[in-house]
Amino acid sequence: MRAGRPRWASSSSTSRFRPTRASCGSPRCSTSRISSPPSTSDHRGRLEQQMTTTRQPGLVSVARHAGVSVGTVSNTINRPHLVAAETKARVRASIAALGYVPNRAAAALRRGSNPIIGLVIPDVMNAFYAAIVDAVVEAADRHRYAVSLCVSHDDPDRERRHFELLAEQRAAGALVVPVDADRSRLAQLRAFGTRLVLVDRRAEEAEGCSVAVDDVLGGYLAVSHLLQGQGNGVTIVNGHPAIPQCHDRREGARDALVEAGRNPDSLIEFVVATMNFAAGVEVARRIVAQDAPRRIFCINDQLALGVIEGLTAQGLRVPEDASVIGYGDLGLGASSRLSTVGQPKHEMGDEAVRKLLDELMDGESHVHTATVFPPHLIVRGTSSHAHDLTVA
Amino acid sequence: MRAGRPRWASSSSTSRFRPTRASCGSPRCSTSRISSPPSTSDHRGRLEQQMTTTRQPGLVSVARHAGVSVGTVSNTINRPHLVAAETKARVRASIAALGYVPNRAAAALRRGSNPIIGLVIPDVMNAFYAAIVDAVVEAADRHRYAVSLCVSHDDPDRERRHFELLAEQRAAGALVVPVDADRSRLAQLRAFGTRLVLVDRRAEEAEGCSVAVDDVLGGYLAVSHLLQGQGNGVTIVNGHPAIPQCHDRREGARDALVEAGRNPDSLIEFVVATMNFAAGVEVARRIVAQDAPRRIFCINDQLALGVIEGLTAQGLRVPEDASVIGYGDLGLGASSRLSTVGQPKHEMGDEAVRKLLDELMDGESHVHTATVFPPHLIVRGTSSHAHDLTVA
DNA sequence: TTGTAGGCGTTATCAC
DNA sequence: GTGATAACGCCTACAA
Numbered sequence: 001m002r003a004g005r006p007r008w009a010s011s012s013s014t015s016r017f018r019p020t021r022a023s024c025g026s027p028r029c030s031t032s033r034i035s036s037p038p039s040t041s042d043h044r045g046r047l048e049q050q051m052t053t054t055r056q057p058g059l060v061s062v063a064r065h066a067g068v069s070v071g072t073v074s075n076t077i078n079r080p081h082l083v084a085a086e087t088k089a090r091v092r093a094s095i096a097a098l099g100y101v102p103n104r105a106a107a108a109l110r111r112g113s114n115p116i117i118g119l120v121i122p123d124v125m126n127a128f129y130a131a132i133v134d135a136v137v138e139a140a141d142r143h144r145y146a147v148s149l150c151v152s153h154d155d156p157d158r159e160r161r162h163f164e165l166l167a168e169q170r171a172a173g174a175l176v177v178p179v180d181a182d183r184s185r186l187a188q189l190r191a192f193g194t195r196l197v198l199v200d201r202r203a204e205e206a207e208g209c210s211v212a213v214d215d216v217l218g219g220y221l222a223v224s225h226l227l228q229g230q231g232n233g234v235t236i237v238n239g240h241p242a243i244p245q246c247h248d249r250r251e252g253a254r255d256a257l258v259e260a261g262r263n264p265d266s267l268i269e270f271v272v273a274t275m276n277f278a279a280g281v282e283v284a285r286r287i288v289a290q291d292a293p294r295r296i297f298c299i300n301d302q303l304a305l306g307v308i309e310g311l312t313a314q315g316l317r318v319p320e321d322a323s324v325i326g327y328g329d330l331g332l333g334a335s336s337r338l339s340t341v342g343q344p345k346h347e348m349g350d351e352a353v354r355k356l357l358d359e360l361m362d363g364e365s366h367v368h369t370a371t372v373f374p375p376h377l378i379v380r381g382t383s384s385h386a387h388d389l390t391v392a
Numbered sequence: 393m394r395a396g397r398p399r400w401a402s403s404s405s406t407s408r409f410r411p412t413r414a415s416c417g418s419p420r421c422s423t424s425r426i427s428s429p430p431s432t433s434d435h436r437g438r439l440e441q442q443m444t445t446t447r448q449p450g451l452v453s454v455a456r457h458a459g460v461s462v463g464t465v466s467n468t469i470n471r472p473h474l475v476a477a478e479t480k481a482r483v484r485a486s487i488a489a490l491g492y493v494p495n496r497a498a499a500a501l502r503r504g505s506n507p508i509i510g511l512v513i514p515d516v517m518n519a520f521y522a523a524i525v526d527a528v529v530e531a532a533d534r535h536r537y538a539v540s541l542c543v544s545h546d547d548p549d550r551e552r553r554h555f556e557l558l559a560e561q562r563a564a565g566a567l568v569v570p571v572d573a574d575r576s577r578l579a580q581l582r583a584f585g586t587r588l589v590l591v592d593r594r595a596e597e598a599e600g601c602s603v604a605v606d607d608v609l610g611g612y613l614a615v616s617h618l619l620q621g622q623g624n625g626v627t628i629v630n631g632h633p634a635i636p637q638c639h640d641r642r643e644g645a646r647d648a649l650v651e652a653g654r655n656p657d658s659l660i661e662f663v664v665a666t667m668n669f670a671a672g673v674e675v676a677r678r679i680v681a682q683d684a685p686r687r688i689f690c691i692n693d694q695l696a697l698g699v700i701e702g703l704t705a706q707g708l709r710v711p712e713d714a715s716v717i718g719y720g721d722l723g724l725g726a727s728s729r730l731s732t733v734g735q736p737k738h739e740m741g742d743e744a745v746r747k748l749l750d751e752l753m754d755g756e757s758h759v760h761t762a763t764v765f766p767p768h769l770i771v772r773g774t775s776s777h778a779h780d781l782t783v784a
Numbered sequence: 785t786t787g788t789a790g791g792c793g794t795t796a797t798c799a800c
Numbered sequence: 801g802t803g804a805t806a807a808c809g810c811c812t813a814c815a816a
Contacts, residue, residue: 031763058809069787074811084785101584104560105500106809109792114497116540124522124529134516137543141550146557148508149541151529158533165538168496192493193448309729337701371423450793461803466795476801498793501808787816793808800803 057098066094077102108170117356118166118174118194120150120159127330128345129177132199135349136175143357145172152179163189173356175199175349183207197356199348203370209355210370211348215245218341218375219252219297220259222325225339225377226295227260229323233293235268237283237303239275246299249327253297268292275299280306281313288314294322301326301340308338329378342378449490458486469494500562509748510558510566510586512542512551519722520737521569524591527741528567535749537564544571555581565748567591567741575599589748591740595762601747602762603740607637610733610767611644611689612651614717617731617769618687619652621715625685627660629675629695631667638691641719645689660684667691672698673705680706686714693718696730721770734770 059070066073068091075082076091083091094100108114117140121129133149140147148171150162159179166174166189173195178186187207190196196208203210226234236253239246254264270286272279280303287296288311298304304326308318316322326340351371359366451462458465460483467474468483475483486492500506509532513521525541532539540563542554551571558566558581565587570578579599582588588600595602618626628645631638646656662678664671672695679688680703690696696718700710708714721734743763751758 031761056809059811060809070810071788071812072786075786078811082785087785101556101559103501103562103809105497105506105562106792107811108497109495109501109794110809110811112792119541124516124526125519127517130516130522133541134543137516137541141542141553144553144557146540146561147542148538149511149525149529150533150539151526161533161536164493165536167493169538170495170497369423448793451795452793455803462794463796463804464802467802470795474801479801495793498808499795501792501810502794502796504808785816788814790812792810795806795808797806798804800801 056103057100058103059100062091062094062098062100065098066091112170113172113193114170115144116146116148116166116169116171117353118148118150118162118171118176120152120162120174120176120178121199122152122154122177122179124149124151128328128343131345132349132352135346136353139350139353143353152177154179156180156182156185160185163194166194167192172360173197175352175356177201195356195359197352197359199352202372203368207368209352209359209368211352211355211373212370213343213348213373213375215248215375216252216255218327218343219249219254220256221252221375221377222249222297222327222341223253223256224259225379226297226323226325227256229295229319231293231295231323233266233268233295235270235287235293235296237270237272237280237296237298237307239299240271240273249299272303275303277302277306277309279303280308281310283307284310284314287311288316296322296324298324298326300328301330301338304338304340337380339377339379341375343375344373348373448495449492450495451492453490454483454486454492457490458483504562505564505585506562507536508538508540508558508561508563509745510540510542510554510563510568512544512554512566512568512570513591514544514546514569514571516541516543520720520735523737524741524744527738528745531742531745535745544569546571548572548574548577552577555586558586559584564752565589567744567748569593587748587751589744589751591744594764595760599760601744601751601760603744603747603765604762605735605740605765605767607640607767608644608647610719610735611641611646612648613644613767613769614641614689614719614733615645615648616651617771618689618715618717619648621687621711623685623687623715625658625660625687627662627679627685627688629662629664629672629688629690629699631691632663632665641691664695667695669694669698669701671695672700673702675699676702676706679703680708688714688716690716690718692720693722693730693732696732700730729772731769731771733767735767736765740765 059073062073063070066087068087072083072087073091073095076088076095080088104115117136119133119136121133123129124133137147148162148166148169150158150165152159152162156179159176163174163185171194174189175197176186177200178198183204186196186198190208198208198210198212200212201210202212223234223236234253234257236250238250241247241250250267250269253267257264257267270283270292272283280298283303284307286292287294287307294316296304296307298307304324308324311318311322311324318324324338326338329340329342351373355369355371359368451465454465455462458479460479464475464479465483465487468480469487472480496507509528511525511528513525515521516525529539540554540558540561542550542557544551544554548571551568555566555577563586566581567589568578569591570593575596578588578590582600590600590602590604592604593602594604615626615628626645626649628642630642633639633642642659642661645659649656649659662675662684664675672690675695676699678684679686679699686708688696688699690699696716700716703710703714703716710716716730718730718732721732743765747761747763751760
């Protein structure tokens with residue numbers, strides 16, 4: 001089917017233009033008109049409300065068709081156990097025959113709540129959050145909930161706007177990675193009856209359920225692993241310590257040193273502004289120049305890959321001359337040679353949905369819980385068959 | 393605030409357990425009870441429908457409070473130009489005073505359509521689709537539409553289930569990367585009145601709008617770039633040619649050879665089953681063993697990074713001894729040294745939303761269009777300040 | 785086990 | 801410009 005598509009060569013003019021962020025009206029991209037829709041038999045003037053054509057069939061149509069009452073049809077759909085088998089069958093047949101599609105908006109209006117789960121994350125391009133989105137969407141689908149996604153980009157306004165949307169939809173609940181520590185917006189949403197589960201953050205006081213990961217333990221695992229190799233001292237390449245993750249992972253690193261009988265202050269720290277590949281390359285230069293320890297814990301994988309690149313460019317061999325460990329298992333998936341600390345992302349998303357649904361179902365008897373998942377060490381590149389290792 | 397969190401050391405037992413995919417009931421992750429919610433003042437027995445507490449204020453409450461009719465309140469919200477300035481102000485004050493939140497479910501019921509855009513993609517973890525999600529969510533937010541996300545994982549059932557959901561919600565429209573070539577499901581959804589825009593696929597016949605990227609051009613750009621370097625012949629590391637992207641990019645590669653006055657059949661092809669890092673490493677071995685051309689076009693970035701790794705492991709230097717180019721710009725973001733072909737992902741998502749909204753607004757007069765975006769070459773690693781280059 | 789009827793909160797069409 | 805009022809399609813006591 002795609003064989004019939006026009007070859008680029010046949011319209012080489014398109015290759016002249018590079019898309020910009022401007023509007024697409026300009027000839028920068030080839031836009032072809034497709035036969036204008038021949039007013040597909042659906043020319044209903046907006047004035048004639050009463051059409052002879054059978055509009056979207058509702059419960060009533062189904063009821064008539066099956067020779068039962070609307071209540072029975074509703075019951076067959078929502079509480080099948082209350083309906084006699086034979087009636088049920090007849091109703092179902094009618095539903096299929098008429099192509100009836102229930103109207104959730106009407107149900108939501110009546111019930112006062114909508115089977116929609118809001119999901120607010122800071123960034124979809126980030127593999128960590130993407131994994132959570134994946135898990136949440138899957139779990140929600142299993143329970144026939146819709147997922148209304150919001151990407152906050154750390155903008156409180158966006159977050160608030162999505163909260164309003166959820167409130168207007170009378171969404172059943174929301175899973176949110178809050179933008180900042182200001183919980184007043186969250187409280188506001190909750191006050192409106194929307195159940196909330198915090199993700200990647202601890203819920204405080206008795207405000208609700210939460211799902212998080214133990215970054216202190218993660219830092220500990222990473223540095224404990226480094227300490228098993230040869231060398232002396234440990235270097236940490238960190239982001240700004242005001243970021244909770246950075247703070248916590250460093251704490252864990254210090255714990256590992258303490259456990260090994262060393263002074264936690266012996267940890268040599270390099271702080272970078274942006275935690276990416278380029279910064280890693282740059283830090284590698286400083287590490288070599290200052291002759292810092294060659295057992296290096298990087299706060300994330302991109303930084304780690306950058307450091308390796310930088311070390312290699314300076315003639316050092318990894319892992320012979322230096323040990324590097326990353327964090328997050330987000331770089332190239334399981335394909336690179338980098339050891340790292342993995343986080344149970346899918347489980348987190350899963351558990352968040354579970355908590356929310358539990359709160360929705362149990363209602364009064366629900367007890368808020370805070371689950372903290374332990375990360376795990378992933379050791380790679382030691383043998384030709386790199387594999388995941390779990391360290392107790 | 394996070395200072396108060398328990399240190400891992402204080403409950404070292406958690407570090408003993410590694411989460412499995414099983415249920416969270418087991419002691420594998422530390423779950424702490426948070427003070428049980430003291431039945432937050434909200435103990436309304438399900439029998440007493442009539443509560444004395446002012447339920448959620450509706451249009452009527454606002455109307456009463458402002459001393460106007462419901463119609464006027466509705467108008468102040470939806471068609472402010474029809475309302476006198478002074479009345480408008482009074483109504484708005486009442487809305488704020490009562491904390492009124494409009495009920496979208498009711499509006500949707502009445503209007504027959506819901507301001508929700510469905511988005512169906514095969515995979516959120518894939519950076520290409522993640523970028524599209526990001527763009528779509530942002531554009532939808534600008535217009536106050538909600539985005540209902542579905543990740544199909546190439547499963548037609550999931551796709552169908554989400555289509556049903558959208559139909560039940562009376563969603564305004566949907567953006568979809570279809571699972572397969574079978575367009576009957578799409579037709580079904582469309583028949584229900586949901587507007588559809590195809591993403592990363594060409595719409596056929598007059599079925600609707602679509603947004604895609606020109607992979608033939610992308611392959612051409614990549615190989616043209618390789619041909620500018622020294623060496624003779626070109627190697628392509630490809631996925632299965634039944635995948636449209638793989639097929640098209642190879643076509644473009646052949647076009648480039650033709651343009652350079654070479655025989656397109658001189659292209660040496662290695663086909664891999666899974667297009668990841670490990671496969672790249674393996675292919676590199678075969679390339680060296682068979683002495684295939686050292687100008688290598690890889691169908692994606694992961695493969696390319698694997699090939700570089702494999703070549704390096706065999707003692708070759710890149711780019712001195714071999715030129716490698718990837719595709720997609722998805723590897724490490726803009727941070728690696730790999731040249732590649734970039735796709736205007738954000739523009740695609742943006743344009744898809746624009747087409748959908750246009751169809752929604754214009755109604756009858758809407759004309760379906762198919763937009764094909766040109767990819768662009770990204771050359772990296774040539775200087776110490778790697779930067780993006782656009783080639784005309 | 786099934787039928788009946790009232791109302792959920794909005795929108796839109798009228799008169800005024 | 802504003803006020804009444806009739807749907808929209810479904811759920812759920814309650815009656816039969």
